[in-house]
Amino acid sequence: MLKYLLFTSALALVTVCQEKNPNIVVILTDDQDVVLGGMNPMKNVKRFIGNEGTTFTNSFVTSPICCPSRASFLTGLHVHNHMTWNNSINGGCYGQNWKKLETRTFATSLYNAGYNTFYAGKYLNQYGVPNAGGPEQVPPGWSEWHGLVGNSVYYNYTLSNNGVPTYSTELYLTDIIRDLSINFIENQTESRPFLMVLAPPAPHQPFTPAPRHQGVFNNVTAIKHPNFNIAVNDKHWLLRMPPSPLPAEMIPELDKVYRSRWESLLAVDEMVADVVEALDSNSLLSNTYLIFTSDNGYHIGQFSQVYDKRQPYETDIRVPLIIRGPKVQKNTKNDQPILNIDLAPTIMELAGLLPPQSMDGRPIRFDAQNEEFERNMLVEYYGEGRDGTVDPLCPWSYDSENLAECYPEYDCKCQDSRNNTFACVRHIARRINKKFCRFADSENFTEMYDINNDPYELTNTIDQELPAVKHWYQLLLAQMLTCKGYRNCDNPLENPKVLG
Template identity: 70%
Template sequence: MLQYLFLIFFVNNAVAELKRPNFVLILTDDQDVVLGGMDPMKNVQRFIGKEGITFTNSYVTSPICCPSRASLLTGMYVHNHKTVNNSLHGGCYGENWKDHEKQTFATILQEAGYDTFYAGKYLNQYGTKEAGGPEVVPPGWTEWRGLVGNSVYYNYTLSNNGVPTFSTDSYLTDVIRELGVSYIENQTESKPFLMVLAPPAPHQPFTPAPRHKDAFSNVTVVKSPNFNIIAEDKHWLLRMPPSPLPDVMLPELDQVYRSRWETLLSVDEMVADIIGALETQAFLDNTYVVFTSDNGYHIGQNSQVYDKRQPYETDIKVPLLIKGPGLKKNVENRQPVLNIDLAPTIIKLAGLDIPNNVDGRPIDVHNEDIGERNMLIEYYGEGKDGSVDKECPWKYDSGNLAQCYPQYSCKCQDAKNNTYACIRHIAERIDKKYCLFADNENFSEMYNIADDPYELENIVNHVFPAVKYWYREILTRMLTCSGAHNCDHPLEPLINIF
């Protein structure tokens, strides 16, 4: 009898092990959603969107690669993981990050028995000599194929479990696709798995695969109402000349726009092949597939050239689609979500405990109510030595200005005091944004997105003082919050102040 009970115990545990879900996360680089960045993604929409949930209010904690990716991996706001920009001294794969790296969703799943795999871009400074070189394999990954440095399409080095491998002529997105398919084909039902694929597209230099070159030759940049306008009521960096951009820049914007779409076609093919491999290996029904990006992008809005780093919807709003066991199909979900929510969501869906230091909250994938949420967006401007071209007329102010090049008509894209924090406030009858800049003007901006989706009118000086005070107070508190409860409930709801 005792042997029989032991047999039941072990069989039940084996069955429970098999039922633990798998996870596939596909993370693109600089893919917008506001300017039509999902239009080329027919396979993503077919195999993930129509088979799952498309989140229409999905945001990132910071509109730049390294801080955003650090937030996604840890579930923490930027002020807590302290990766504030893309430089090593700004925490991008610096010593401080290596402490937080020990507790990502990957380390938690791996410790719980998951097999884990990563291929593609990680953090911008990963693998550089100053950060320890490609011999370093981040904790949490059973199989590691990490890109050394920032996104490129050719002439790159991958760390193959700590062994650097250089390639000149293999298109990186295709290599990541092949690695992903091969990984799935070699999995068995004896162990659940987590796979993250992080292709370079559509990041600069916008190099499409040869088979996709000129696929969108007739496509032009979106001429939204805020395209190439004089941004008179916005912070100083946007008011900086030239404004509007000269006509000579416009063909360049068209070329960038269509090239970005062309780079995404190889990602879309990768998604189809990954879904196909999951289906062939009989994993699809027990796998959550997540598609998202690390930040958005602007191309010509507010007379900026092409980049991110700004607090506007183009830069902070990203695609997020999730399909998986038990989820509704072909639905849109309006609940406000942040990329810090993905780590606790994956951990919870895996049936594991979420650490107390996680600032995000698990996405309620079965809830379609919008609810109410105040989301914090942080950006810490980065001045770069040598990034103000000598042909540009701007004085080099102690490294304050950054990315000022003749090909941008000398319109600078960043500065040290392009530093700000915003509250993105979404509820059933509220759709607002409040931003405070750490510049010489202590500039502030506020937009009613519901009535002004292109953020044309800064209403900060036209709202009740009590409303402005409430947003400033909640912003101050959120900049020091830690843990999901504190970051979710810094103040009473807005309606309670009247």
């Protein structure tokens, strides 16, 4: 009898602890920069998450492209470990290898621990397309699933509603995600915690605002930092290709893209306010963590590029990250270096779970504001060449097999190539703020920047560095490209053991 009472008491204690587990809401935007003012339209995000939580000012992604970055977000793994190399099926985006890894996301861990789990919006770029198995598939770990089939759009899309494809032509996708999320919240209780991931399309191309927001930023033009539309001669060949600088008639197009991106984000900002209100109205807000971030940044005109991502510069790899919750300091800025692979172990730890050592990321420390810190962070990109994306109207001859994204409306400035493949160490410490990148091209081109003294990355300092410094970064980068597990990936030269 005594053993039974002890057992039931212990069971009750576990149940009480589980009932107190927090809810977790993640808002993951698509291509939202932070360097070029991408957070300026987000008044509600700043008010309801930023003012009530912590803004992380050194937040980066493992890859400046959607599908690899989202795979890192879900698994806590670097690109070379989850092997989603780019946005194509052949490049691992929702390919067979990914489907094996889907059983190891933070969602499956929380689902198995008793969480209600909900996903709405863009997942991986090739999810639901016929060659990847169609929209009838529901990824493991989600109690309720509303996954967008394919890449970001705002109208004329298909959602997989728990495996049932539903096509819509007239309903604005961000608003549908909002409605689905509020309905889910209103059906939750305090007895069981939930995880909710909202992944709206904004501000991804085609940058379509909701009708109520069209023209709101008519007077806004693109930020023109010192690196805007300048000719370059010390960067890798893709940036050096003509036209450089872009012709003057291209600038109005860049301004149009810039303000359309802002306008498309206003519906996301409204969605955040409505989600917070729903949480509050249902007495769930005080025990909920809200995480706002993006899958990668964006450039618009920097170094005579047009508008895209896929590059190693700060515009493309820095992202917003704002977190609110019971253990998070309010109205605070935190400069600790963070990668998006840190979000999976952070979410697991917030849910009372122990992240596996095989994850390359590490949980965010919300009390680490004044601690000494140093971190070497790996950024990888594996270029993608696609047939049919080199327009024959372009006035000079291009390598149509290996180049990609070359269009007359871009003035035929290509945005990608198979050998636009690079890896970088983003090194941040109290007195260090550097970037070291190597390209896998015929030049083995190398770039290095001192961000403290050159925030716009105007001067490639590689030829000015001491040979010992260059050798150290080369060795470090080589080790990081084979690392597994956060203990190795954070300090590969100090602890070169690779987990199996």
